[in-house]
Amino acid sequence: MARKYVIGLDYGTESGRALLVAVDNGEEVATAVQSYPDGVIDVKLPGSGKRLEPDWALQNPRDYLYVVDQTIPKVLKESGVRGEDVVGIGTDFTSCTMLPIDRNGTPLCMKPEFADNPHAWVKLWKHHAAQPEADLINEVARKRGEDFLARYGGKISSEWFFPKALQILNEAPEIYDAADRLLEAGDWIVLQLCGVEKRNACAAGYKAIWDEGYPSKEFFKALHPRFENVVAEKLSEEIYPNGVKAGGLLPEIANRVGIRPGTAVAVGGVDAHVAVPAATVTTGGKMVMIMGTSICHMVCGKTKKVVDGQCGVVKEGILPGYYGFEAGQTAVGDIFAWFVENCVPAWVADDAKKEGTDVHGYLSKHAADLEVGESGVLCLDWWNGNRSILVNADLTGLMVGMTLTTTPAEMYRAIVESTAFGTNKIIKQFQESGVPIEELYACGGLPGKNPLLMQIFADVTNRKIKVSASDQTVALGAAMWGAVAAGAAAGGYDDITHAAAKMARVRDESFVPNAKNNAMYQKLFAEYERLHDLFGRGVDPVMRNLKQIKLSVRGERIA
């Protein structure tokens, strides 16, 4: 019998990717990336050229289909794999990225009568213009004592589903009326592939306040009289966990891309969450960190717990049979990039050249040469606010301990350490809330290129860190869910644990905590924690005050 393959379709912010994976052992035989032709739409609408207001971020759903048509034929051609040997497709998507569609599943923005209305387009996860709606949702939920707030760390984000839906109703009731459905883009692409709408539990749970049911009609009514029946009118109460087969690939698409009609298509997934089994994690107690510009932390547990400042807890939101917990740091690689762009003097590049390396190599080497605690410099890693565990976007960065002899490498190391302290604080919070975390797993862009960072994370958290072997852990995860959905056709992985055992791997080398470094980091972490509470819990209001002053001055300047 011929070797069988699955395809993971991974929809990111700027582009989509197809990863062709052998079902028997997870070998990644080919990959292809396609940028979205319209990218992130944040200035003006394609076609009409209509200007967008600040904080808007849209996408063109046509681009998602274009990715299918471009990348699947490419991976087949590149690998020489026959289309008939592809037995399943899994997808993952950014979230909450959502759109209004008509009865046929056609996005309203594709209909001429709505094409010049921004609300007819896909609202990308980082569309931030629904903040007033998010504020209202939080206020009403607090007043009504809605217990879902605690599941989401006390706050619903403007990036999530209902703020975006309510913004449509508030600002474009004609779009709201015309929409047969409001849908996650990750569920829409599945609908396009197989003609079946099956909403995924992960996006519903983490982004649409779903917990084996949505908030009450009374709650929605308190937001807006016409929002009372949003669930019945625009959503669906049927929610499916990862690994369920949504349907078979529609013939017209199958024929276009060269694989068999009826090929199993899995229920959609969310990007970070599908990475968990692809990093080999299929049980509780193991935290997976997707480490890039930010860090997304995911861990599973057998019992539902409320953890201060978590992004959400969702039953089977990550793995079947487990509650999935998510937390996050809003900026990690982004802070390092800011530092390198704005704070590294020219002589570092010169010295780096003499040492036969580049700026990053120089900083890593000289930061690694420092003993823990030697620099006397400490930071709070809040350059982009704090998601977990403080859920406060108004917090800002802090650096303390500089003297006239402080070097760029010392400041760089202090910034790296602060992001590890931030993760450690999250781990501590989970532990103390009854969600044990014994081991760490890492994937994403950072682990491969920054071993110093990984060692510091191991030393600070005092936990071994295993690193996913795949450079495309997210796409591999999508493919693995596709294999599970394919069932017998894929050799009969009856659950993700079996799929992970064969298809997922970690690298041979892991990062093992150094006891001496950890002992010193415990002292430094005590300092971090005290400052964390001092500035993060409002004991000293300097960050909030500076931000208010800044906003008032900028407001005046514009006016």
Place this chain on the structure above:
Amino acid sequence: MARKYVIGLDYGTESGRALLVAVDNGEEVATAVQSYPDGVIDVKLPGSGKRLEPDWALQNPRDYLYVVDQTIPKVLKESGVRGEDVVGIGTDFTSCTMLPIDRNGTPLCMKPEFADNPHAWVKLWKHHAAQPEADLINEVARKRGEDFLARYGGKISSEWFFPKALQILNEAPEIYDAADRLLEAGDWIVLQLCGVEKRNACAAGYKAIWDEGYPSKEFFKALHPRFENVVAEKLSEEIYPNGVKAGGLLPEIANRVGIRPGTAVAVGGVDAHVAVPAATVTTGGKMVMIMGTSICHMVCGKTKKVVDGQCGVVKEGILPGYYGFEAGQTAVGDIFAWFVENCVPAWVADDAKKEGTDVHGYLSKHAADLEVGESGVLCLDWWNGNRSILVNADLTGLMVGMTLTTTPAEMYRAIVESTAFGTNKIIKQFQESGVPIEELYACGGLPGKNPLLMQIFADVTNRKIKVSASDQTVALGAAMWGAVAAGAAAGGYDDITHAAAKMARVRDESFVPNAKNNAMYQKLFAEYERLHDLFGRGVDPVMRNLKQIKLSVRGERIA
């Protein structure tokens, strides 16, 4: 009658300067600088090559005489002024810079039998190896309840006279025994010029705990049995204020340099303090800031007051008829230099070039373009500790409010503002302690090259700042005291007020506070003040803890 001139001899850390000044109107007709051939001796002794321990900083007194011989003939030659028309010489010196001498005034280091003993040399002001002695002095003074501590902000510095003297006794009793006198270098150069030892009140008061008398014999005895009679054996109880004539120039020097024997030589002065009348200030309520790598703040008042964290209060230490108060910030220009060296990325230099300027010009321009409060960034200016008002060398720098869009110009402005907040805190402390400050006067290297800094100081302090017209305010001050000492020969300035009225000037342009900026700075200063107390008064111990960790790690690394 021919126009008359005075010479100001200004002894700095690296070099000495002669400034030839017309007595009638203060015109600076010529200046000459001579580097000290042995500079700052901090690695090994000249001649013997004996290695010095860390924290030592010595000088060679021969270099001070070399400055006389080199610079005076130069200014005469350059200006064409006849030596017979020079009627007075005033000097100023770094302090406390001190040395042991024999009965003839010869420094012990010039005697072959002592030349290889480091304690026989001049201890420069920044010799920091007497810290154990300073610690003992402070401890004993606290235990005995010595009221002089309050006059010096609660702490005697290791840089001052008695820690250095006690270090000689502790480590080199043979030098202590051989010394006929222990003397400020500023008094020694006067002794060399005119053969008379007349100790100046300024150095005695600010650096040798003199307040119309030294501490008691019992106090000194408590430090070391043999230190009981240090005053009687090694010092002098006769102390002279600025403007008194010490004596006439000795013939052998007069002949060497080409001016008349017997030319009036004024009692010595301390560098910062002689600048006060040269900045036109001869009354109370006007604070003079010597602004350079650090800031020295001086103000006079009619009543003796104890001000928290002042460097000292000395009767007639600055101006006759007034108590002179001194305070200081340990690093100002030094922090800007650190920032430019360590934190300004290469693209700033590129953009600066495109804008036709340099890095400093770029930062100033783009920082000036910011509205007050717009950046959201705030600093504590403690990169080199805090002298006034906290008297704590263990404090360190802090920066808060950074986001992913924070720019180098924003950070630069925040650092500049923090130094202005530091000065404002000092002014506030003086005001609240009953020493009024109505106006500010600036001199030193910074005012001329950094108008943005000056405007920020005016806006933050809400006070007009006048800037000394002279680029050599300190040397001009020394010359003015020389004119007063010369009396009738110099046209009869009977006091410094008259001399200042004719010889000192401020620039036409001054820096006037902008009311709107000050209103916003009051808000930011409230934030600064709260952080100042939070970290500076030990409410949160992070700075001390980080420093202790740093020292322990570095200690371990060396061991």
